[in-house]
Amino acid sequence: MDNITILLDAPILLVQLLLDGLLAGAIFALAAYGMALVWGVMNIINVSQGEYVMLGGFVTVLLAEAGIHPMLGVPLVALLLYLLGWLIYRLVIFRIVDRDLFISLLATFGISILLQQLANQIFGADVRTAEGELGTSFLFNGMVTIAHIKLAAALIAVLTGGALWLFLKKSRLGQAIRATAQNARAARIMGIDTDRVYATTFALNAAICGAAGALVAMTWIIHPYFGLVYTIRSFMIVVVAGLGNLLGVIAAGLGLGAAENFAGFVLGVEYQAAFVFTLLVVILLARNLLLGRKRQYLK
Amino acid sequence: MTTLLEVQGVSKRFGGIVANEAISLSVPEGGIIGLIGPNGSGKTTLFNAIVGYYPIDAGSIRFEDREITRLRVPQIARLGLLRTFQQTRIYGRMDCVHNMLISTPHAHQGLWSMLTHFPREDREKAESLLEFVGLYSKRHLLAGDLSFGQQKLLEFAMALMNEPKLLLLDEPTAGINPTLINGIIERLQRVNERLGITLLVIEHNMSVIMNLAQELHCLSRGRLLASGTPEQIRTDQRVIDAYLGVQ
Amino acid sequence: MKRAPVYEYLLITGIGVAALLIPWLLPNFITQFTFLWVMVVFALTWDLLGGQMGYNSFGNVLFFGIGAYACAVVQRDSGLDYFTALALGLLCAALLSTAVSALLGAGVLGMRGHYFAICTLGLGVAAGEIAGGWEYLGAGSGMVTPQYPGGIGERDLFYYFLSLTITGTGFFTLRRLYQSRFGIAINAIRDDEDKAEAMGLHTTRYKTVAWCVAAFFLALTGGAVGNLIGFIDPRDVAFSGATFGVWMILMAILGGKGTIWGPVLGAAVFHLTQELFWNFLFGWQRVALGALIVLIVVFFPQGILGWVREAWPERFGQCVDTDRQGGEETR
Numbered sequence: 001m002d003n004i005t006i007l008l009d010a011p012i013l014l015v016q017l018l019l020d021g022l023l024a025g026a027i028f029a030l031a032a033y034g035m036a037l038v039w040g041v042m043n044i045i046n047v048s049q050g051e052y053v054m055l056g057g058f059v060t061v062l063l064a065e066a067g068i069h070p071m072l073g074v075p076l077v078a079l080l081l082y083l084l085g086w087l088i089y090r091l092v093i094f095r096i097v098d099r100d101l102f103i104s105l106l107a108t109f110g111i112s113i114l115l116q117q118l119a120n121q122i123f124g125a126d127v128r129t130a131e132g133e134l135g136t137s138f139l140f141n142g143m144v145t146i147a148h149i150k151l152a153a154a155l156i157a158v159l160t161g162g163a164l165w166l167f168l169k170k171s172r173l174g175q176a177i178r179a180t181a182q183n184a185r186a187a188r189i190m191g192i193d194t195d196r197v198y199a200t201t202f203a204l205n206a207a208i209c210g211a212a213g214a215l216v217a218m219t220w221i222i223h224p225y226f227g228l229v230y231t232i233r234s235f236m237i238v239v240v241a242g243l244g245n246l247l248g249v250i251a252a253g254l255g256l257g258a259a260e261n262f263a264g265f266v267l268g269v270e271y272q273a274a275f276v277f278t279l280l281v282v283i284l285l286a287r288n289l290l291l292g293r294k295r296q297y298l299k
Numbered sequence: 300m301t302t303l304l305e306v307q308g309v310s311k312r313f314g315g316i317v318a319n320e321a322i323s324l325s326v327p328e329g330g331i332i333g334l335i336g337p338n339g340s341g342k343t344t345l346f347n348a349i350v351g352y353y354p355i356d357a358g359s360i361r362f363e364d365r366e367i368t369r370l371r372v373p374q375i376a377r378l379g380l381l382r383t384f385q386q387t388r389i390y391g392r393m394d395c396v397h398n399m400l401i402s403t404p405h406a407h408q409g410l411w412s413m414l415t416h417f418p419r420e421d422r423e424k425a426e427s428l429l430e431f432v433g434l435y436s437k438r439h440l441l442a443g444d445l446s447f448g449q450q451k452l453l454e455f456a457m458a459l460m461n462e463p464k465l466l467l468l469d470e471p472t473a474g475i476n477p478t479l480i481n482g483i484i485e486r487l488q489r490v491n492e493r494l495g496i497t498l499l500v501i502e503h504n505m506s507v508i509m510n511l512a513q514e515l516h517c518l519s520r521g522r523l524l525a526s527g528t529p530e531q532i533r534t535d536q537r538v539i540d541a542y543l544g545v546q
Numbered sequence: 547m548k549r550a551p552v553y554e555y556l557l558i559t560g561i562g563v564a565a566l567l568i569p570w571l572l573p574n575f576i577t578q579f580t581f582l583w584v585m586v587v588f589a590l591t592w593d594l595l596g597g598q599m600g601y602n603s604f605g606n607v608l609f610f611g612i613g614a615y616a617c618a619v620v621q622r623d624s625g626l627d628y629f630t631a632l633a634l635g636l637l638c639a640a641l642l643s644t645a646v647s648a649l650l651g652a653g654v655l656g657m658r659g660h661y662f663a664i665c666t667l668g669l670g671v672a673a674g675e676i677a678g679g680w681e682y683l684g685a686g687s688g689m690v691t692p693q694y695p696g697g698i699g700e701r702d703l704f705y706y707f708l709s710l711t712i713t714g715t716g717f718f719t720l721r722r723l724y725q726s727r728f729g730i731a732i733n734a735i736r737d738d739e740d741k742a743e744a745m746g747l748h749t750t751r752y753k754t755v756a757w758c759v760a761a762f763f764l765a766l767t768g769g770a771v772g773n774l775i776g777f778i779d780p781r782d783v784a785f786s787g788a789t790f791g792v793w794m795i796l797m798a799i800l801g802g803k804g805t806i807w808g809p810v811l812g813a814a815v816f817h818l819t820q821e822l823f824w825n826f827l828f829g830w831q832r833v834a835l836g837a838l839i840v841l842i843v844v845f846f847p848q849g850i851l852g853w854v855r856e857a858w859p860e861r862f863g864q865c866v867d868t869d870r871q872g873g874e875e876t877r
């Protein structure tokens with residue numbers, strides 16, 4: 001709790017925390033957008049969401065070690081993850097799309113463990129980061145620092161999200177994806193190849209998660225086990241924002257980033273993950289209370 | 300006859316759709332009352348409102364002179380106000396006897412009763428009710444393996460097992476083989492007379508409901524259009540117009 | 547309810563006798579068998595919710611962990627002699643865990659489907675993270691349970707019979723519960739909870755009791771396992787989602803969800819496979835675990851018993867339509 005006193009003594013720190021939180025939140029929102037896409041179109045909660053973020057991060061680190069600047073690596077990472085997502089769809093996901101939700105939850109949970117442990121075996125459990133120094137700005141007499149790379153990362157997150165949004169809005173395939181989300185059976189009758197739609201959706205999700213992972217790797221640190229936290233963050237954001245609400249996802253993502261950063265500062269970083277998971281439980285409980293008050297008759 | 304259920308000025312909106320608008324009707328104890336109306340006129344919505352599926356926007360619902368507008372579904376069910384579902388809901392992966400047994404009244408069950416076995420009377424009652432609806436030979440089948448019509452009958456038997464005072468039936472003859480419909484009517488009447496269960500029945504089949512009910516209420520576009528004896532309803536011009544889709 | 551068939555009594559007697567003799571028949575494998583009993587509790591308690599009630603929890607390991615820590619804390623701080631402290635510890639573990647499950651249950655069990663699953667997942671991980679930062683519980687470095695006052699052989703024997711007792715009690719409790727009104731009620735909740743509510747069933751009450759029963763036995767097991775391993779790590783032992791936490795689910799599914807024998811069988815098969823092959827995988831065990839989950843869930847979700855039942859439905863008390871004419875129906 002000492003940290004609260006520090007905050008009171010130097011309120012300018014609030015600005016710093018808020019800023020860092022918002023910049024991280026932009027990346028959370030990107031991954032959450034992907035989860036909302038898969039959830040909305042395929043009715044699958046992808047528990048392996050965070051693992052694509054993690055893998056994207058590791059690819060970026062490897063590229064950086066090979067001398068490619070992480071920002072330039074982003075498209076390549078996205079492409080690789082797209083292929084991985086497509087492969088996983090073809091191997092596993094297509095078998096579970098129409099099955100009950102427990103099967104899809106558990107299967108993606110299995111994939112999550114698989115990828116996480118593979119990464120652990122291949123890359124080791126150490127904490128890694130991709131060097132991409134771009135200089136730093138100082139504001140308020142140096143009380144507030146902004147690493148340019150974080151700004152750039154947030155900008156890339158916004159651009160990637162925007163590109164995906166445009167794709168869904170404008171392209172033929174994007175329209176097919178949205179039609180499938182509305183009503184898969186009707187879409188099938190209209191001649192839409194829903195299998196292809198699902199494959200694309202799943203692969204696209206992996207790709208944007210990969211991009212998010214690249215941004216995490218260049219602004220923060222990565223290790224094989226951080227996937228689950230990203231899955232949970234994405235889930236929370238989507239639950240709060242609601243499916244198919246892009247602005248809500250952005251707002252919730254930024255809010256979560258800021259809240260987490262404050263909590264991490266006040267409680268200590270060792271409790272930051274605990275905060276995320278506890279917040280999840282609290283949010284779900286609150287949602288349930290609200291719904292319970294006006295329970296709708298479903299089905 | 301005393302009034303068992305009293306619905307007063309009930310309104311329910313779903314976003315822009317007005318599903319029920321200021322509906323008032325009452326169900327006398329011991330009666331068989333019909334609820335008719337074209338598709339989408341708000342009949343099922345009224346049932347849902349009565350048994351507590353969602354909060355209503357306005358109005359009040361009283362059961363046995365007790366305000367139940369704010370009670371929840373299971374509480375209302377335990378008071379003896381039960382409904383069956385238009386889509387038919389049974390416990391698909393349990394056999395028919397178990398479906399029946401778990402439908403025994405829950406109102407007076409304490410914590411310990413959950414650890415007890417079902418008494419012999421319950422099993423006998425379950426079997427005799429299954430016999431009553433004609434499912435005795437299927438009693439050990441999984442309920443999910445029954446045909447739609449059989450599930451409808453099972454659901455009806457489950458409702459009887461629960462010993463309700465008032466039973467709301469949502470289209471009891473839908474999906475039942477026409478040759479069996481007379482059997483259904485007769486059973487409903489027997490349930491009403493012998494077991495003393497008051498019935499409020501949604502029905503699209505006019506000949507069924509005209510034969511069965513003592514009093515009918517007709518909904519149209521969420522409003523109560525007309526009420527009266529079957530004879531009055533049959534000849535009511537507004538009802539005829541509503542069914543023919545005249546504006 | 548249904549009268550149990552004779553071969554079930556034979557099976558129970560057989561397993562019981564074997565279980566009592568194992569320490570002398572296979573003395574070298576006593577620890578493995580101790581863990582087999584632990585696995586059986588894991589699978590059975592998971593199945594109580596997941597299989598019988600349709601509430602697929604990803605975080606039941608929470609109660610295991612609470613039990614492990616509560617027991618260890620009592621042992622550390624009570625100042626009593628070993629066995630008294632252990633007994634008191636187990637009791638506190640069970641009570642605390644049951645209380646937590648009752649409290650949580652009121653809110654968490656109101657969720658359905660995805661939300662329940664993810665919420666329990668969050669609960670399990672959150673508990674591990676909190677324990678990992680809490681000095682009183684030894685934070686990230688965990689807790690060491692007290693030394694057993696006696697030889698290694700005696701210690702193994704003691705914990706073997708302790709686990710066996712917990713497992714036996716758990717098994718018979720659940721078996722009795724499944725035969726009573728409770729069992730049918732939670733099956734009804736699994737099949738259609740809205741319908742159960744519409745019929746006036748006290749759903750919240752049944753769900754909470756089910757969770758409490760699971761929590762109770764998991765906590766006892768947690769207390770025993772903490773002492774058995776001699777060490778409690780917050781993330782790798784007590785609240786380990788990636789081992790115990792998923793094993794529970796996997797074993798129940800492998801054996802066959804929603805039966806009493808399925809989880810027992812699943813635990814046995816899984817544990818045996820693990821003991822036989824795991825060591826050959828050199829660190830790739832958890833990769834294999836992930837792959838195994840995917841394979842079982844995608845290709846074999848009905849489990850061994852479910853598969854047998856599909857092949858020979860009559861053997862399992864499920865009647866096939868004997869009377870296709872539908873006698874009374876056409877009357």
Ligand SMILES: Nc1ncnc2c1ncn2[C@@H]1O[C@H](COP(=O)(O)OP(=O)(O)OP(=O)(O)O)[C@@H](O)[C@H]1O
Pocket residue numbers: 297313316317318336337338339340341342343344345385
């Ligand atoms: N949960 C809901 N959310 C939104 N709209 C609803 C909901 N339930 C019902 N409605 C709408 O309310 C109106 C009345 O529906 P209701 O099911 O009560 O009709 P009904 O009289 O039972 O019709 P039917 O004879 O076809 O069963 C319909 O327009 C329906 O679309």
Ligand SMILES: [Mg+2]
Pocket residue numbers: 342343344385
């Ligand atoms: Mg209807």
